[in-house]
Amino acid sequence: MAFRLRPRLFSALRPTSTLRCFATEARLTPDHVRIVEVGPRDGLQNEKKTIPLETKLSLIERLANTGLTTIEAGSFVSPKWVPQMASSAEICEHLLKSPPQSQHKVAYNYLVPNVKGLENLIKVMDSTGVPAETEGSPSKPATSTEISLFTAATESFTKANTNCTIAESLDRFRPIVDMAKTKNIRIRGYVSVALGCPYEGPNVSPAKVADVTASLLEMGADEVSVADTTGMGTAPRTLELLQAIKAAGIANSDIALHFHDTYGQALINTIVGLEHGIRIFDSSVGGLGGCPFSKGATGNVATEDLVHTLHGLGMHTGINLEEMSKIGSWISGELGRFNESRAGKATLARIQK
Template identity: 80%
Template sequence: MQTFKPRLLFRCPLQTARPRAARHFATEARLTADHVRIVEVGPRDGLQNEKKSISLETKLELISKLAKTGLTTIEAGSFVPAKWVPQMASTSEILQHLIKKPPHSDNQIAYNYLVPNIKGLEDLVKIMDAEGATAGSKGDPEFSTTTEISLFAAATEAFSKANTNCTIAESLERVRPIVALAKEKHIRVRGYVSVALGCPYEGPNVAPSKVADITATLLEMGADEVSVADTTGMGTAPRTLELLKALSAAGIANSDLALHFHDTYGQALVNTVVGLEHGVRIFDSSVGGLGGCPYSKGATGNVATEDLVHTLHSLGMHTGIDLEEMSRIGSWISDQLGRANDSRVGKATLARIAREKSCP
C-alpha cells in the first residue's frame, strides 16, 4: 500500500497578511508531521441535539470510556442555559466529577467546555474555585487532566442572528471579555467558526475571506486554536481547498487550525484528506457519528471518529487511538441512545472481531 506523504508547505510572509498580536501560550507542541490530534466532540456536540433525555451517569460513562482510547482532547459539555440546549443541563456536575475523580488514562487529557457568553465562563470558574482546582498546563506531567474552553462565532450574518441573536461583529465583541478572563485564569481557549462551508440560511457559497477574517480575529484576541466548522456538511473538496488557501493567505498557520466536518453529503473524509494535504493536523470527530446542529435543520452528525481514525491510519498517519475500543464505544452509545450506529468502520470492525472470535 502506498504511504501517504504529507506535503510540508512553505509560505513566505504576505504583504496582505494581517499583523498578529502577541500570543499568551504556544498553541500546539511540535509533533511529527505524520501525527494527527483528534478532538472528540461526542459528549458535547454529539449529544446536544438528541431528543431522548440522557442521564448524567451515561454521559460520565461515555467520557470514562473515551478517556481510555488514547484521545488527548474531549469535549465534555457546555455551559449554555438549559432552556437553549436541555441535554447540556448537567455540565456543572460533569465538571465537578472530572475535577474530583477524572477517569484513568495513560496520557494527559484536556476536557473542553463550550461557553456561549461571559456568564458561562464565570460559572465554570466558580466551580473550579470552589473545588480548589486550576486549569492545569498542557504538556506538564504534573497534571493528568486540563480544563479548556471553547467559544464560537459564525461565518454568516443570518446564522449568527439565529444562533446568538446578534451580528458577527457583536458576537466577536462578546467573545473578547471571555478570552480575557480565560487568559487571566490560565485557561486554554479554542475558537469555532460555524457554517464556514455552507449556511442553512444563506446557502453554500460562504465567502472564504470572511471565514479567514473571523479566524484571524479570534487568534489575535488570544484564542490558542480555531476550529473551522462545516456545520451543515455542504463542503466539497474544491471549496475546502479554496477556504484553506484563503486562511493561509491571511497569515494563519496550520498549527493554529483545526477542521470540523459534518458528513451530511458524505464528503467529510474527502475534505479531511484535502486538509491533510494542506498541512492541517487537528481534526474534530464524534464517536458513532453522533451529532447535528439544533440551528441547522437537516445537518447530520459529525464525521465518525472510527471512520476518521481508519482513514488516517490507512494513509500512514498516527493518532494514538485504539480503533477497536473506539468501535465498541460507538456501538455502546448508539444502543444507549436507541439510534443506529452511523460509523461504517465501527460496524465493520466489530463484525471482523466477531468473525475472528468464532473461528477456531
C-alpha cells in the first residue's frame, strides 16, 4: 500500500462529540495536542539503579511547571515485580497533599494492575481526604487522580506480561473499572504491542487492536492509548491501524498514540496520527524508558522532540520547550544515562550561547 503525506496536513477535522470526560480540557481544538508525559512511570520503571524518592518528586514537580496537563506519576504494582515503583504510595500522598505549582489543572495518573492496586491507591486518597477531582485554590493547584489499565494486542505478550489471555485480562479489569467509577477516578486503557510484538513479529492484526480498544471503551475506559511498544511501527502500518480503529466506530477523541523510537520512526508515525485526526500523544522527557518484555526496545519518543515537531507543524501544546529541555538534561544526569532527545540538546545549546 503506497503512503504519502497529504499537503493540507491540518484540515478542519474536529473531534467527534462524546460523553466521555477529558482529563483537563472539555474539548480539544483541531490545532491543540495534549501530551501525556510518561517519564516518571514508564520512563523510570526499568532503571536498574534505585532512584531516590526526592528525585522522583523533583522530576514530577519540574514537569508540572512546563505546561503539561497529564503526568504518569507512579504504579501501584507489587515492589517484587517492579522495585522502582515501590515509592508510588508516597508520591501519590505527596501530590494529593502538596501538589506542585502549575498554570493548569494537572492530572496525575497511576498504573493499577489489579483490584488490590486500586484499593491501595484509594487508601492513600482516603487517608488524605482529597477526592479524585479538586477545584484548587490560590494556595493549592487543582489536580485530578487517574488510573491506567494495561492489556495487549497479542496473546503471547499478554501471557508474558500478565500471565493470562487477553480475554482474561479484560475480565480482570471490570471490577477495577466499577470501583474506580464509584470514586470518580478517570480511567485510561493501554493496548500494548499494537504495531509489533517481540514474540509474534511486526504483523499484529489491526482488527484485533481495534477490538481490544473497543472492549476497553465499552467497559468504561475514558481514553485508550494504543502503543507501539516495540517501535516496529511504520507509516503505512500506522495508517492501516488507524483506519481499522475508525472502521470499528471508535472516535479520534477517545484515542491516544504511544510510540517508542526503537527504529527512529516515532515522529513519522506521529505525523500519520495527526493527519488521521489524533490529538493525544504519549512521550517521555529525555526519551526515558524501554520494555522488559521486548529485547532491544528503546525508550518512548522524547517529549522535547515531540513538542519541537508539533510546534514546527503549527500545532499548540501549551508546553515550554526550553524548560522541558532543561529537565531532560537534568534527569539524564541524575540517572547517569545518555540524553536521547535531539531537540532537547539542540535547544539547550542554543539558549546557553
